[in-house]
Amino acid sequence: MWLSLLLACTSAPSILQGLGSGAPDPRWPEAGAPLHHPVLEVPEGFGRYGVFVVAGHGTGSNVGNLGCRCIQEEHFTLEAASDLAARLEITGLFEIIEARSDTARPSYPARLRHLARSGADVLIELHSDARGARVAEASGSVGDEICRCTDVDPGLSVLVSDEGGEALDAARLALARHVADALGRAGFPLYDGGRYGAQYERDTTEGVFLDRRGLMMLRRPKVPSIIIETHNALDPQEADRWEEPRTRDAFARAVLGALIAYFSEERS
Numbered sequence: 001m002w003l004s005l006l007l008a009c010t011s012a013p014s015i016l017q018g019l020g021s022g023a024p025d026p027r028w029p030e031a032g033a034p035l036h037h038p039v040l041e042v043p044e045g046f047g048r049y050g051v052f053v054v055a056g057h058g059t060g061s062n063v064g065n066l067g068c069r070c071i072q073e074e075h076f077t078l079e080a081a082s083d084l085a086a087r088l089e090i091t092g093l094f095e096i097i098e099a100r101s102d103t104a105r106p107s108y109p110a111r112l113r114h115l116a117r118s119g120a121d122v123l124i125e126l127h128s129d130a131r132g133a134r135v136a137e138a139s140g141s142v143g144d145e146i147c148r149c150t151d152v153d154p155g156l157s158v159l160v161s162d163e164g165g166e167a168l169d170a171a172r173l174a175l176a177r178h179v180a181d182a183l184g185r186a187g188f189p190l191y192d193g194g195r196y197g198a199q200y201e202r203d204t205t206e207g208v209f210l211d212r213r214g215l216m217m218l219r220r221p222k223v224p225s226i227i228i229e230t231h232n233a234l235d236p237q238e239a240d241r242w243e244e245p246r247t248r249d250a251f252a253r254a255v256l257g258a259l260i261a262y263f264s265e266e267r268s
């Protein structure tokens with residue numbers, strides 16, 4: 001039995017623009033590429049769960065990549081994670097704990113201690129990739145570092161560790177697969193891993209990769225944890241899409257849907 005209907009609409013200026021014109025919809029990451037908002041339903045007695053949201057990087061000299069638009073990854077992740085946290089929190093379904101906010105720059109071990117203290121049920125960490133061997137141009141610089149751009153390899157991926165023991169790995173993979181499925185259905189292209197190399201092993205679910213770098217935030221938490229590589233920061237169009245509120249809205253709705261599906265399964 002379903003308690004309430006949450007959300008159902010489509011963020012697609014392009015669909016409206018395209019109606020009657022015969023023009024094909026733009027394809028991600030082109031401007032106006034449609035994103036879809038699923039119908040989300042919350043099962044009766046769903047409960048309230050803790051979600052630990054981590055903005056990747058932002059500690060010591062660990063600032064992450066420098067994207068095509070000269071945005072440092074640590075700044076992008078802080079903004080995107082805060083946005084996701086706010087959009088999840090407003091549903092009232094989750095207690096949201098943010099690992100990094102404002103000017104605080106906690107170390108990764110400190111984030112893990114915070115996670116353990118918080119009693120959160122899952123961890124979601126956001127990043128962006130900087131991939132693409134065919135670097136098309138340099139768009140500027142920050143200090144000595146050039147802001148590189150590429151026109152290949154857009155898309156997102158979900159990273160997870162499968163080295164935590166049977167029960168934890170099953171929960172990690174379930175969370176990762178729900179998130180990748182939901183984001184794919186929302187219209188975000190799932191990266192095929194073509195340039196990832198041996199440290200990213202493809203899972204059976206499209207867009208999910210098993211981490212072979214031994215990343216602390218995937219390996220150490222005692223609750224299921226995933227990293228979402230939201231986009232390729234070197235792709236100027238994709239970087240621009242991620243500055244649009246509708247992209248962040250569709251992203252948050254997809255993650256929300258995945259969390260509802262995951263916790264519904266966990267309870268049954």
Ligand SMILES: [Zn+2]
Pocket residue numbers: 056057064065073127128129
């Ligand atoms: Zn990163």
